Amino acid sequence: DAGVTQSPTHLIKTRGQQVTLRCSPKSGHDTVSWYQQALGQGPQFIFQYYEEEERQRGNFPDRFSGHQFPNYSSELNVNALLLGDSALYLCASSTWSAVGGYTFGSGTRLTVV
Amino acid sequence: EDQVTQSPEALRLQEGESSSLNCSYTVSGLRGLFWYRQDPGKGPEFLFTLYSAGEEKEKERLKATLTKKESFLHITAPKPEDSATYLCAVEGVTGGGNKLTFGTGTQLKVEL
Numbered sequence: 001d002a003g004v005t006q007s008p009t010h011l012i013k014t015r016g017q018q019v020t021l022r023c024s025p026k027s028g029h030d031t032v033s034w035y036q037q038a039l040g041q042g043p044q045f046i047f048q049y050y051e052e053e054e055r056q057r058g059n060f061p062d063r064f065s066g067h068q069f070p071n072y073s074s075e076l077n078v079n080a081l082l083l084g085d086s087a088l089y090l091c092a093s094s095t096w097s098a099v100g101g102y103t104f105g106s107g108t109r110l111t112v113v
Numbered sequence: 114e115d116q117v118t119q120s121p122e123a124l125r126l127q128e129g130e131s132s133s134l135n136c137s138y139t140v141s142g143l144r145g146l147f148w149y150r151q152d153p154g155k156g157p158e159f160l161f162t163l164y165s166a167g168e169e170k171e172k173e174r175l176k177a178t179l180t181k182k183e184s185f186l187h188i189t190a191p192k193p194e195d196s197a198t199y200l201c202a203v204e205g206v207t208g209g210g211n212k213l214t215f216g217t218g219t220q221l222k223v224e225l
Contacts, residue, residue: 031211031213033212033213035213035215040217041214041217042117042119042200042202042215042216042217042218043157043200043202043215044215045212045213045214048211048212050211054158056211056212058212060133085170090156090157092213093130094211096211099145099162099164099204099205100144100145100147100162102147102155102159102213103157103159104149104157104159105159106154106155106156107154107155107156109154
């Protein structure tokens with residue numbers, strides 16, 4: 001049973017560039033959430049998608065955007081990259097109707113130089 | 114706004130030396146409190162969900178407890194393979210739920 005799959009695993013980008021990260025949820029899950037984890041910090045909620053709509057958003061600028069596809073997979077896009085965007089980006093899938101039940105992927109390590 | 118504070122930030126134990134990690138939280142209507150284990154460069158791995166004060170859950174050398182203001186993760190006779198960062202998170206009813214608020218974690222090192 002495949003868990004949450006994220007790609008790529010590592011990425012190096014230059015300031016000002018744009019990046020797209022991808023996530024395939026665990027089988028049976030319909031909701032995808034994205035988190036940013038800076039070094040030595042806990043994950044911070046970016047946003048959540050269900051039924052192809054953004055349902056909740058954390059305190060992140062509009063440079064961060066996302067999309068959910070009919071097969072429940074999701075993309076996170078970040079425009080105009082800043083050095084401070086360097087972090088581990090985590091995708092978590094769950095079932096909308098349930099409390100908890102989040103399964104996290106291994107993350108994408110983004111380095112902005 | 115939901116808040117989670119974990120202590121200590123780092124903990125070094127000898128193998129077999131039991132201890133507890135603390136998670137203090139404030140939340141408007143607790144839907145669930147979660148404990149995760151995270152190894153370096155990996156995503157969080159689920160350990161426990163607690164839903165109401167007084168609840169306890171156990172798994173191998175770990176036991177999680179919950180009160181109305183805090184949760185404890187008790188580690189009994191730890192082994193080196195228990196070394197990891199332990200994260201606490203809450204899901205509250207405000208904002209439509211389905212969102213985790215994490216603490217900064219406790220980095221545990223168990224030595225031989």
